[in-house]
Amino acid sequence: MDEEQPDVAPVVEATADDIATMEIRGAAAIGDAAAEALAIQAERSDASTPTAFRDQLRAAARELYETRPTAVSLPNALRYVLRGIEGETVPELRESTIEQAREFQADLEQAQERLGEVGANRLRDGDVVMTHCHSTDALSCVEAALDAGKHVEAIVKETRPRKQGHITAEQLREWDVPVTLVVDNAARRYLDDADHVLVGADSIAADGSVINKIGTSGLAVNARERGVPVMVAAQTIKLHPDTMTGHTVEIEMRDESEVLSETEYADITGGDRADDGLTVENPAFDVTPPRHVDAIVTERGQFPPESIVTLMRELFGETTGEPWEV
Numbered sequence: 001m002d003e004e005q006p007d008v009a010p011v012v013e014a015t016a017d018d019i020a021t022m023e024i025r026g027a028a029a030i031g032d033a034a035a036e037a038l039a040i041q042a043e044r045s046d047a048s049t050p051t052a053f054r055d056q057l058r059a060a061a062r063e064l065y066e067t068r069p070t071a072v073s074l075p076n077a078l079r080y081v082l083r084g085i086e087g088e089t090v091p092e093l094r095e096s097t098i099e100q101a102r103e104f105q106a107d108l109e110q111a112q113e114r115l116g117e118v119g120a121n122r123l124r125d126g127d128v129v130m131t132h133c134h135s136t137d138a139l140s141c142v143e144a145a146l147d148a149g150k151h152v153e154a155i156v157k158e159t160r161p162r163k164q165g166h167i168t169a170e171q172l173r174e175w176d177v178p179v180t181l182v183v184d185n186a187a188r189r190y191l192d193d194a195d196h197v198l199v200g201a202d203s204i205a206a207d208g209s210v211i212n213k214i215g216t217s218g219l220a221v222n223a224r225e226r227g228v229p230v231m232v233a234a235q236t237i238k239l240h241p242d243t244m245t246g247h248t249v250e251i252e253m254r255d256e257s258e259v260l261s262e263t264e265y266a267d268i269t270g271g272d273r274a275d276d277g278l279t280v281e282n283p284a285f286d287v288t289p290p291r292h293v294d295a296i297v298t299e300r301g302q303f304p305p306e307s308i309v310t311l312m313r314e315l316f317g318e319t320t321g322e323p324w325e326v
């Protein structure tokens with residue numbers, strides 16, 4: 001007999017869809033949205049028993065989890081909320097879920113602010129940062145430096161295929177930071193004008209590897225060659241606990257349509273959609289080894305990448321498992 005699927009609020013499905021299509025994007029924003037969706041699921045739950053309530057929440061968590069595989073802020077957010085829930089009755093569980101989600105969201109905001117202050121210490125008055133993609137953690141370092149009265153300029157990489165560099169440029173211009181926008185291929189040339197490479201992270205592995213937007217690793221190699229320090233801004237929810245037990249981080253492969261439009265595809269294949277000889281690969285992230293990273297800046301201070309595992313153990317212990325296994 002088929003078991004009945006627990007009811008998941010439509011808002012959870014909508015959030016999952018927005019994460020998958022990148023309407024909601026950026027590791028911190030994804031974690032925040034996931035916590036919010038669980039809070040709304042709890043608020044709107046029609047469960048009549050505590051077991052049914054928990055089943056619904058677990059189903060919601062699964063749906064959110066299955067959207068994008070690389071940013072660990074998503075499972076970390078789900079774990080934080082689900083593991084903190086207490087109560088014997090449905091109203092108690094409801095209240096506790098909402099409280100946990102709000103606590104997570106508040107911590108997230110505070111952590112980013114604190115991280116910004118830590119990261120700003122690395123930026124001197126007059127420094128030029130080169131950015132890749134759009135990271136709110138990275139930008140919080142610039143914001144804090146500006147608040148401290150420092151002048152900062154930026155070389156912003158466009159970041160193909162989705163050009164999130166434009167979002168970075170927009171934010172920096174709002175803050176009146178002079179911006180030079182360059183295509184990704186021009187990065188090496190402009191590294192000579194940069195004092196720092198400043199990027200965010202979707203996940204940090206136990207060995208200090210940084211998983212971030214595709215193109216970060218090449219940029220870091222070039223920066224090392226040019227003697228430009230690489231600074232990674234990542235709140236501790238970007239630390240990937242599974243990597244402490246040897247798991248690797250899955251790299252999301254996205255649709256080829258982000259790389260080639262239908263017309264471009266047709267131009268290459270002469271109109272043949274079913275050309276087996278043409279493969280388009282679109283990995284969203286890559287892995288930068290710790291030897292190419294100078295510092296990981298978190299709300300708990302800055303760390304050489306090789307020592308990040310100490311902080312991971314302190315924060316997560318050795319526990320792993322799927323977020324809904326509580």
Ligand SMILES: O=P(O)(O)OC[C@H]1O[C@H](OP(=O)(O)O)[C@H](O)[C@@H]1O
Nearest residue numbers: 025026027028135136137200201213
């Ligand atoms: O959490 P914050 O610092 O905002 O962003 C962290 C990272 O998330 C983004 O991924 P995507 O654009 O969601 O694929 C970028 O790779 C960025 O560096």
